[in-house]
Amino acid sequence: MNESGINLATRGADTILPPGRLEELLESGRRLRVKLGLDPTAPMVTLGWAVVLRKLRHFQELGHTAVLIVGDFTARVGDPSGKSETRKRLTAEEVKAHAEPLLEQFRQVLLPEPLEIRWNSEWLESLDMTEILELTTTVTVAQMLERSDFANRYSEGNPISITEFLYPLLQGYDSVAVRADVELGGSDQLWNLMMGRNIQTRYGQEPQVALTMPLLTGTDGRNKMSQSLGNYIGVTEPASEMFGKTMSIPDHLLGEWFRLAADRPAGEVDAILEGVETGSRHPAQAKRLLARRIVSLYRGEGEADAAEEDFDRRFKYRRVPEDAPPFALPAGDPVYLPGLLRSAKLVASASEARRLIDAGAVRVDGASVGGYEVERQVLLDRVLTVGKRRSVFLN
RNA sequence: GCCGGGAUACCCAAGCGGCCAAAGGGAGCAGACUGUAAAUCUGCCGGCGAAGCCUUCGGAGGUUCAAAUCCUUCUCCCGGCACCA
Numbered sequence: 001m002n003e004s005g006i007n008l009a010t011r012g013a014d015t016i017l018p019p020g021r022l023e024e025l026l027e028s029g030r031r032l033r034v035k036l037g038l039d040p041t042a043p044m045v046t047l048g049w050a051v052v053l054r055k056l057r058h059f060q061e062l063g064h065t066a067v068l069i070v071g072d073f074t075a076r077v078g079d080p081s082g083k084s085e086t087r088k089r090l091t092a093e094e095v096k097a098h099a100e101p102l103l104e105q106f107r108q109v110l111l112p113e114p115l116e117i118r119w120n121s122e123w124l125e126s127l128d129m130t131e132i133l134e135l136t137t138t139v140t141v142a143q144m145l146e147r148s149d150f151a152n153r154y155s156e157g158n159p160i161s162i163t164e165f166l167y168p169l170l171q172g173y174d175s176v177a178v179r180a181d182v183e184l185g186g187s188d189q190l191w192n193l194m195m196g197r198n199i200q201t202r203y204g205q206e207p208q209v210a211l212t213m214p215l216l217t218g219t220d221g222r223n224k225m226s227q228s229l230g231n232y233i234g235v236t237e238p239a240s241e242m243f244g245k246t247m248s249i250p251d252h253l254l255g256e257w258f259r260l261a262a263d264r265p266a267g268e269v270d271a272i273l274e275g276v277e278t279g280s281r282h283p284a285q286a287k288r289l290l291a292r293r294i295v296s297l298y299r300g301e302g303e304a305d306a307a308e309e310d311f312d313r314r315f316k317y318r319r320v321p322e323d324a325p326p327f328a329l330p331a332g333d334p335v336y337l338p339g340l341l342r343s344a345k346l347v348a349s350a351s352e353a354r355r356l357i358d359a360g361a362v363r364v365d366g367a368s369v370g371g372y373e374v375e376r377q378v379l380l381d382r383v384l385t386v387g388k389r390r391s392v393f394l395n
Numbered sequence: 396g397c398c399g400g401g402a403u404a405c406c407c408a409a410g411c412g413g414c415c416a417a418a419g420g421g422a423g424c425a426g427a428c429u430g431u432a433a434a435u436c437u438g439c440c441g442g443c444g445a446a447g448c449c450u451u452c453g454g455a456g457g458u459u460c461a462a463a464u465c466c467u468u469c470u471c472c473c474g475g476c477a478c479c480a
Contacts, residue, residue: 220422221432221433230423244431245431247430247431247432248431248432249432250432250433251430251432251433252432252433253432254432282430283430283432284429284430284432285430287430287432288430311431314431315430315431316430316431336444338444339444349441349442349443350442350443350444350445351441351442351443351445352424352439352440354445355424355425355438355439355440356424356425356439358438358439359424359425359426359438359439360425360426361424361425361426372444373444386425387424387425387426388425388431389431
């Protein structure tokens, strides 16, 4: 194993425990089994999830086996990590609805091989009470309560269910089931990953290395990226969306995003940041580069170029977008615009449409519309936009 | 189990018989300025082919010309006490 292999494996990592062990494993020349468990709690892979997925991919690139565990069973238990209250438990149906689309997206980030995809219901569903009791002997209540999330909740008198105590045990058992050498996770997963080590030891296995990645901050620049907060970019989003959303992130996220979202090596990131700091590189230019890198990763360079051109047309030169999806202009003349905007799904309600028309935000081929009634002539084969981001081509 | 406090729009939070589609803040959307950054400023922020009407203030029922506001009841949350240990 050469130096650069270790660099790739550890690039961007937050914590790697125990110290030195990962290097040993990498140098051993053995093909490692690298585990990443993701609970299908939401239907989309965001750039946040992609951070750990890309880390897994790094190991694939080094020839190691990616063992991706779909936590279909654990999603029904509810991970307490980082939570100030009990996490919602998903039903088997919800899990199933999420899992299929997720698999496809996982494959989009990872290499086709070496890849092993496992569902943890495979071994967790059939655990009997004897084995569960066995599992529970590996931790004490005091150890559980050391975790900051539990500690806070306990001291504030908030409820902690026994189910939540079980979660890290089950996740640890996953490591036993797949014989993991390394387990990856977000930095909020460190405790769970360390529990995996305890449990592996209990089952006579060599304990895994725990490698955590920082949690990616969302497009709002404040909270970690999550689907429930709406501050995310999905890996399946169209190139122009990805590009535009990236351009809208606050400047202070540049370094973090270059490193984690665009997956660039530290040296390159430092050079760019230095350029921005010394004024030799404009922040907006750096962000363009970032956006192009991210889009290239998931859509390819061709689409990245096209997305940038589209971005310029739309926002820099304020021209009408070329990729506006078509929408069939309904019969009738004149056209009742609020109704049209609603049925074209550019707005949620006709009331909202009226307000936006009043505010001058609704345009036909770039020209503001004054009233609610518009002649058919004026709309046919034109691009209708609401603000800068929403548009349709009427035909 | 008992006593007390509470539940208001996406979130926080005022209102406590008519002037309430409901103050204020945050988030969000649109506009100005920019670099779709930050900061700042302006407007909007339940629905409806809309001077009017309809639906909303935890659920159900009631009082009243009139209820987010008063009464009854139910559900859930918070504090204290008791029970248990």
